[in-house]
Amino acid sequence: xxxxxxxxxxxxxxxxxxxxxxxxxxxxxxxxxxxxxxxxxxxxxxxxxxxxxxxxxxxxxxxxxxxxxxxxxxxxxxxxxxxxxxxxxxxxxxxxxxxxxxxxxxxxxxxxxxx
Amino acid sequence: xxxxxxxxxxxxxxxxxxxxxxxxxxxxxxxxxxxxxxxxxxxxxxxxxxxxxxxxxxxxxxxxxxxxxxxxxxxxxxxxxxxxxxxxxxxxxxxxxxxxxxxxxxxxxxx
Numbered sequence: 112x113x114x115x116x117x118x119x120x121x122x123x124x125x126x127x128x129x130x131x132x133x134x135x136x137x138x139x140x141x142x143x144x145x146x147x148x149x150x151x152x153x154x155x156x157x158x159x160x161x162x163x164x165x166x167x168x169x170x171x172x173x174x175x176x177x178x179x180x181x182x183x184x185x186x187x188x189x190x191x192x193x194x195x196x197x198x199x200x201x202x203x204x205x206x207x208x209x210x211x212x213x214x215x216x217x218x219x220x221x222x223x224x225x226x
Numbered sequence: 227x228x229x230x231x232x233x234x235x236x237x238x239x240x241x242x243x244x245x246x247x248x249x250x251x252x253x254x255x256x257x258x259x260x261x262x263x264x265x266x267x268x269x270x271x272x273x274x275x276x277x278x279x280x281x282x283x284x285x286x287x288x289x290x291x292x293x294x295x296x297x298x299x300x301x302x303x304x305x306x307x308x309x310x311x312x313x314x315x316x317x318x319x320x321x322x323x324x325x326x327x328x329x330x331x332x333x334x335x336x337x
Contacts, residue, residue: 142323144324144325146327151330152329152330153232153314153316153327153328153329153330154269154314154327155327156324156325156326159323159324166323166324167324202268202269204325206323212271212274213259213261213271213274213316213325214257214274214318215271215325217268217269218268219267219268220268222266
């Protein structure tokens with residue numbers, strides 16, 4: 112079974128530029144999550160989707176971050192404009208039938224560096 | 227917000243010794259999970275303990291859960307250099323269907 116796919120793997124941008132990350136969850140997983148992990152910290156949930164609806168986006172900085180999950184499958188997370196403090200690893204995860212051992216399956220993440 | 231608080235933030239021990247990490251959380255949970263993360267890599271699921279369980283074993287790992295104190299511990303016995311990594315506890319609260327992570331413990335095993 113394929114895992115959660117994320118791209119790109121790495122991204123370096125200058126502050127005030129825009130960037131987008133893509134996630135393809137495990138087939139059939141209704142719930143999709145985006146986490147932000149700043150170096151030295153634990154992952155922080157940014158947004159949770161159930162199918163194509165938002166369940167929780169309480170920690171998403173909505174003035175610069177946006178996310179969508181069209182058709183309830185793939186998802187895109189966008190930052191516009193980026194700030195230095197957005198440098199982090201962005202992890203996508205999904206849950207649903209055929210879940211991972213903890214109920215959640217994580218992608219390998221996108222490492223963003225803002226300079 | 228981070229629900230889990232982990233202690234210690236960093237731990238350095240000699241190979242062969244046991245490593246113990248603690249996690250405290252704030253709300254009622256369905257289960258608590260431990261993950262490992264090697265530098266620059268993804269999260270690896272280690273073990274899950276449900277709220278009605280008190281202790282669970284998996285190989286060299288032993289996890290305890292005290293729901294009255296809202297705390298958990300992860301014990302790694304006979305540590306190896308390959309155990310060097312960051313370890314995170316994550317709580318799965320009733321009805322929330324999401325994981326909330328702690329800040330993690332950075333474990334270093336010295337050969």
